[in-house]
Amino acid sequence: MNEETKQTELDGLQDQLDTNMTNEQAEAANSEEMTAEADNSTATEESLEQQLAKLNDTHLRLMAEYDNYRKRTLKEKSDLIRNGGEKVLRELLPVVDDLDIALANIDTAEDMEAVKEGIRLIYSKFTDYLSRQGxxxxxxxxxxxxxxxxxxxxxxxxxxxxxxxxxxxxxxxxxxxxxxxxxxxxxxxxx
CATH class of the missing domain: 2.30.22.10 (Head domain of nucleotide exchange factor GrpE)
Known part of the structure; x- marks a missing residue:
């Protein structure tokens, strides 16, 4: 029985050795998997950081573009307000010129009917202008x-x-x- 006991002990030691080997192999495999996962995690993290940097850059560019657009439209609006009446005033200048001529000649005019007719023409010119403007x-x-x-x-x-x-x-x-x-x-x- 001694041999049988020895054999049983040997088998038990062999099983323990196999179990230890399997555990070590499993740990090694686990370690390799963890290293691979860590590498993947690092790669994923770097990829996410690159995407974040790209999105931040895009965001900053869009903000700058919007700010430039806002400034440009404010300037255009300011120019329109400042110079919007330019066309209206330019078209009124001939009427003002006619009034200047009438005023310069009113004191020396001998024919009052001609003066009245001149004033009617200026009035007609002015009302035609207003009509063209709506x-x-x-x-x-x-x-x-x-x-x-x-x-x-x-x-x-x-x-x-x-x-x-x-x-x-x-x-x-x-x-x-x-x-x-x-x-x-x-x-x-x-x-």
Whole structure:
């Protein structure tokens, strides 16, 4: 039995040795896997850092581009406000020139009819200009009072029944710009 016991002990030692070897191999394999995972983790981390740097760079570029766009549009808006009336004023200059000529010659004019005609021409030129710009006078003669277009500054007894609630007189003309009221007509309304 001695041999059998020895054999059993040997088998047990062999099993223990095999188990130890298997454990060592498993640990070595585990160690290799962990090293590979660590390498993969490091590579993934580096990849993520590169992506983050790229996204930060893109973000900074977009912010700078937006800031430049905002500054450019503010400058354009400022220029439009400052110079927006330039066209309007340039087209008014011929009317001003005509008025200058009329004023220079009014004192020496002998024919008052010619002076009146000159003033009518200047007025016509000016109203044509306003019309081209979309500015039109508000009709008042004999129309019904409309608070959207007219400002009643007085009421007066209507000379006839059909003039009640209608405009009798216009004290100051009103104007519209593309159907929007610029100034209400100041009117006297029949009562």
């Amino acid at each position: 500015i039109k006078p508000i009709e008042t003669a004999g129309v019904s009072f409309d608070e959207e277009l007219h400002e009643a500054i007085a009421t007066f007894p209507a000379p006839s029944e059909e003039l009640k609630g209608k405009v009798i007189d216009c004290v100051k003309k009103g104007y519209t710009l593309n159907d929007k009221v610029l100034r209400h007509s100041s009117v006297v309304v029949g009562q």
